[in-house]
Amino acid sequence: MPHTTPAPEPAAAVAAAVSGDVRSCTRLGSSHAWTLHGGELADGRRFFAKIADGYAEALDSEAAGLRWFAEVSDGAAVPGVLAAGGGALVLEQVDEAGPTAEAADDLGRRLAATHRAGAQSFGAAWPGWLATLPLDNTPADQWPEWYARRRLLPYLRDARDRGFLDSADVAQLERVLARIGDLAGPDEPPARIHGDLWSGNVLWGRGGAVLIDPAAHGGHRETDLAMLRLFGAPHVQRVLAAYDEAFPLAAGWRERVPLHQLHPLLAHVCLFGRSFRSQLLDAARRLV
Incomplete structure (x- = not known):
């Protein structure tokens, strides 16, 4: 099993991943071994982030899959990967509506x-x-x-x-x-x-x-x-x-x-x- 290390402070983890400043970062909950966060970067982009506690490889794997899917221009849509690494996965925020x-x-x-x-x-x-x-x-x-x-x-x-x-x-x-x-x-x-x-x-x-x-x-x-x-x-x-x-x-x-x-x-x-x-x-x- 992956070695468990203390989870980084969320806003700092997002900032380190994107190599930029974070305007806001709010915890949205948790799932499995990671916490979930939403917020806004200094340049105005809204993000959704996962912060891992010992499962950084799982988030890196997710990022690899999302980027692989995004290569197909007419394929199924996925959120853009803004940054991944160091126990953080930062994605473009998806504005949800309803299924039609x-x-x-x-x-x-x-x-x-x-x-x-x-x-x-x-x-x-x-x-x-x-x-x-x-x-x-x-x-x-x-x-x-x-x-x-x-x-x-x-x-x-x-x-x-x-x-x-x-x-x-x-x-x-x-x-x-x-x-x-x-x-x-x-x-x-x-x-x-x-x-x-x-x-x-x-x-x-x-x-x-x-x-x-x-x-x-x-x-x-x-x-x-x-x-x-x-x-x-x-x-x-x-x-x-x-x-x-x-x-x-x-x-x-x-x-x-x-x-x-x-x-x-x-x-x-x-x-x-x-x-x-x-x-x-x-x-x-x-x-x-």
């Missing part, structure tokens, strides 16, 4: 464009993080084995070792792993995916949807769509329809949704305990 059907259609098309932009391999060139859980982004050429070894097995072992899953639960998940080559569907090239696209990581801004908090990597494009469905998202069916029109999905994608939901559900078990166990096991039962 038109914004959902636009998100579907833009997400398709981001996925089409692709990746060099499955995985990423930077260390991955999902909240405070490290993600192994070691690259690979084949998705089923990569997903099993880099996403499912580490968290299955972690959940077992923490006592959140018993031996019968583990056996149920292992049956899925044994069949993952058959369950994965047709081969797909690596897509440029968000990696943690639940509804809370979609901000509905005045200019459309903005994606935040990525665990970005080269992955399977169905993973992002399955994550949108996991906890429900506004107008999700319109997002999916617009996506499928722009970048048609392979036959059987709906049946593969539980497979792509296994990793986020395992991660939730590791982060929050047995309250997510039944949902995880239900997804596994739908596959085997």
Whole structure:
């Protein structure tokens, strides 16, 4: 686990990161191992910042993912990274509005464009993080084995070792792993995916949807769509329809949704305990 060091004073941390003065900095709360802040820089730009307490690498990873997404000019919108480093991530403030059907259609098309932009391999060139859980982004050429070894097995072992899953639960998940080559569907090239696209990581801004908090990597494009469905998202069916029109999905994608939901559900078990166990096991039962 990362070495825990005292968190820097927020305004000073933001100022150091942006190499400039901060006019105001207000604490907005906390999430996982970091505190959340909003304010204004001396040049008038409004910002949102995360200040890490021992998880600076997680914020650096998030910044890398946001910058990677921003390379796709017609892709899904993300907040601009104003600065990152030293345990601080400073982003452009997103002015939120409300979800609309038109914004959902636009998100579907833009997400398709981001996925089409692709990746060099499955995985990423930077260390991955999902909240405070490290993600192994070691690259690979084949998705089923990569997903099993880099996403499912580490968290299955972690959940077992923490006592959140018993031996019968583990056996149920292992049956899925044994069949993952058959369950994965047709081969797909690596897509440029968000990696943690639940509804809370979609901000509905005045200019459309903005994606935040990525665990970005080269992955399977169905993973992002399955994550949108996991906890429900506004107008999700319109997002999916617009996506499928722009970048048609392979036959059987709906049946593969539980497979792509296994990793986020395992991660939730590791982060929050047995309250997510039944949902995880239900997804596994739908596959085997």
